[in-house]
Amino acid sequence: MSDPQVNYKDYEKTQEPKRPLLKNCIKAFLIGGLICVFGQVISTIYMYFFDFTEQTVGNPTVATLIFITMLLTGFGIYDRIAQFAGAGTAVPVTGFGNAVISAAIEHRTEGFVQGVGGNMFKLAGSVILFGVFSAFIIAFIKTIFSYWSGA
Template identity: 85%
Template sequence: MANQTSQAKKYKDYEASKLPKRPILINCLKAFFIGGLICVIGQFISLFYMYFFNFTEQTAGNPTVATLIFITMLLTGFGIYNKIAQFAGAGTAVPVTGFGNAVISAAIEHRTEGFVQGVGGNMFKLAGSVILFGTFSAFVIALIKTIFSYWSGT
């Protein structure tokens, strides 16, 4: 038993010595700057809606998010977003664009099964859970806010 443990440790040490070192700092910087660039693009889209369509800062949020998701879905469909994601890593997964990419990727992957059962059924596997937990979280936050405002008398 002790011999197997020592062999396993030797193998793990050997394996660790052969693995290439990951450039963690470079990867973090890429994720930071690409994620930040996506957010800057989102800010420009928001300002576009506020300037040309007279949205307020609060009302420009929903069309901005929808526009970012739509752009992401187009880029994913043409295979561009995946190349960006390979370069930036988590920088593309964290913003709302990661959600759009995940939804459309599931749809593209199952398109051979047909539009209803393949695309429609698999596209909303991820979206359904996000919508469910988002709605439930909003309900809980609203309930907590209502309780606190009732106790504070406002």
Template identity: 55%
Template sequence: MATKEQQQAYAEKIKPLQPKPPYFINCLKAFVVGGFICVIGEALQKFYMTYFNFTTENVGNPTSATLILIAALLTGIGVYDKIGQFAGAGSAVPVTGFANAVTSAALEHRSEGIVLGVATNLFKIAGAVIVFGAVAAYVFGMIRYAFKILL
């Protein structure tokens, strides 16, 4: 087994030989794909406002639900993973990235059955996000309420 000093020396020796990541191209891909997902969201909002008479205050709910459904379906058939490999962080736009994380965790354990596999692991990743979101909403709500009282 190599010592820590040997490992560090080896890492320094091979560093010049490693290819440099294409940062600009990666950022451009993330920007274009993330922007395209947002354009789809905007188009869905216009669709719901035009054909279902939603207002600007309440059109966000069906838009988010539709984006979640689309991302979950694309994850289920394996397309969203390819989008993620191509776009990197651009595919992690909050709503669709969250849907992908939840669906991926559930699909990983589908061989264990519906209850012990899918249902048990469905919120393995999402549970922490939901709890943190609820706690953060409470804390910021209390801060806002305190400012409202004081000012």
């Protein structure tokens, strides 16, 4: 006599719909690429009209992309784009902006400090922490190599 749990798992596998992996990858690639092209257009506009250089245009471009993402998330548009594109919207910096504002919107009923502020920075805090820590490690390694090479 066979085990009913094993039989059910086998049956479940036969009934599970196949995921269109290649189609999902192509959508993520195209939408993520379009977001990056849009970011490049913003950079070019800042350099052409506002006299930023290639070295200084990064911060305002990222801030603009995050601001636009937060507006689109607030109006529910970014979630529909993310539903279609999947990881294509999560990988660029816009995914970070969406995650931060989504947490803020979700917890707004708990108040501005504990709800919005506290939950919004749960994600942002870890990103900032690992960013600063990674920068420290890379700078430390670079300093050691510079010291050993005599530069």
